[in-house]
Amino acid sequence: MTTGRGDGIARSALRIAQLSSMRCGDVTFDEGLMRAVIERVNRLGPDLVVVVGDLTEAGFRWEFEVAAGWLGGLEAETVVVPGNHDARNVGTVHYRQLFGDRFSRYRTAFDPWRADRLAATGLTVVAVDSSQPDLDEGHVGRERYPWIRAQFDEPADVKVLMVHHHLMAIPGTGRDLNVITDAGDLLPVLDEIGVDVVLTGHRHVPYFWGLNGMLLCNSGTTASRRTRGLVPPSWNELQIDASTIKVFLHYEDGRRELSVIRSRTTRARIREAFHVTGDFLSSNHIPIA
Numbered sequence: 001m002t003t004g005r006g007d008g009i010a011r012s013a014l015r016i017a018q019l020s021s022m023r024c025g026d027v028t029f030d031e032g033l034m035r036a037v038i039e040r041v042n043r044l045g046p047d048l049v050v051v052v053g054d055l056t057e058a059g060f061r062w063e064f065e066v067a068a069g070w071l072g073g074l075e076a077e078t079v080v081v082p083g084n085h086d087a088r089n090v091g092t093v094h095y096r097q098l099f100g101d102r103f104s105r106y107r108t109a110f111d112p113w114r115a116d117r118l119a120a121t122g123l124t125v126v127a128v129d130s131s132q133p134d135l136d137e138g139h140v141g142r143e144r145y146p147w148i149r150a151q152f153d154e155p156a157d158v159k160v161l162m163v164h165h166h167l168m169a170i171p172g173t174g175r176d177l178n179v180i181t182d183a184g185d186l187l188p189v190l191d192e193i194g195v196d197v198v199l200t201g202h203r204h205v206p207y208f209w210g211l212n213g214m215l216l217c218n219s220g221t222t223a224s225r226r227t228r229g230l231v232p233p234s235w236n237e238l239q240i241d242a243s244t245i246k247v248f249l250h251y252e253d254g255r256r257e258l259s260v261i262r263s264r265t266t267r268a269r270i271r272e273a274f275h276v277t278g279d280f281l282s283s284n285h286i287p288i289a
C-alpha cells in the first residue's frame with residue numbers, strides 16, 4: 001500500500017486517482033499524454049487507482065493488451081471496470097482474461113491510527129459493469145441490486161461505487177442518450193446503503209453532483225482527444241479526510257484544480273468550482289437566445 005505525502009493530516013488522508021476513457025486503439029489516443037498521466041499518478045502516490053471504463057476503442061484483444069501495458073506502469077493498486085467500448089466485438093471475453101471479473105469488490109481495512117484520523121474503518125469500492133454488448137447506453141439491472149447491497153457489508157467504511165455510465169446527465173456534453181437506464185431505481189438503493197461517492201466516466205467531461213449526500217464524480221477522458229467543447233483531457237484526484245471529501249482535477253498542462261468539497265459530517269456540498277466558471281459555461285453551453 002502506497003502512503004500519502006505532505007503534512008500530518010495529508011499523510012492520513014485517503015487518496016484515490018480516477019481515470020476514464022483511455023480509448024486505446026482510437027486514433028485520438030495520445031501516448032504522450034498517457035505517459036504523463038501515469039507519471040503524475042505515481043508521483044501522487046494514491047492508495048488506489050480506479051479506471052472507470054472504456055480502456056479500448058472497440059474491445060479488440062490487442063487494444064486490451066495495450067491498455068494493460070499502460071496500467072501495468074501504475075505503482076498503486078488498481079481497480080478496473082469495463083465501459084461500452086470495451087463491450088464491443090465480444091470484448092468482455094478479453095477483458096475477463098486480462099482484467100478479471102466485470103463485477104468486483106475491493107476492500108482495505110485501515111490500521112487503528114488511520115481509522116481514527118479518517119473516522120472510518122476502511123475503504124470499500126464496488127465495481128459494477130454497466131455495459132451491454134454492442135450498445136452505448138448503460139444498464140445495471142434490478143437483479144444486481146442485492147449483490148451490490150451485499151458488497152457494502154462494512155457499515156463504517158468509506159463507501160465508493162464505480163460504474164462506467166453516469167447516473168445523472170452531465171452538463172456541457174450535448175444531447176444525452178446514455179444515462180443508466182435504471183438510474184431511477186438504482187439511485188435510491190445507493191442512497192439507502194449510504195454510498196459516499198459514485199465514480200463514473202463515459203461523457204468525457206468532468207462534473208460533480210451532490211445528491212442526497214452522495215457525491216457523483218464524473219471524470220473526463222484521461223488520454224484521448226475525444227473532448228467536448230473547450231474542456232481538455234483530465235483525471236480526478238479524490239482526497240478524503242475525517243471531515244471532507246475533496247476532488248481535484250488534473251489537466252494535461254499540469255494544473256491541479258480543487259473542484260468540489262463535500263462535508264462528511266453534513267453530507268452537503270460546501271464548495272464548488274470549475275463547472276460554474278465562466279470559461280466552462282461559455283465554452284460548453286449553448287446560450288439561450
Ligand SMILES: [Fe+2]
Nearest residue numbers: 054083084202
Ligand atoms: Fe463510454
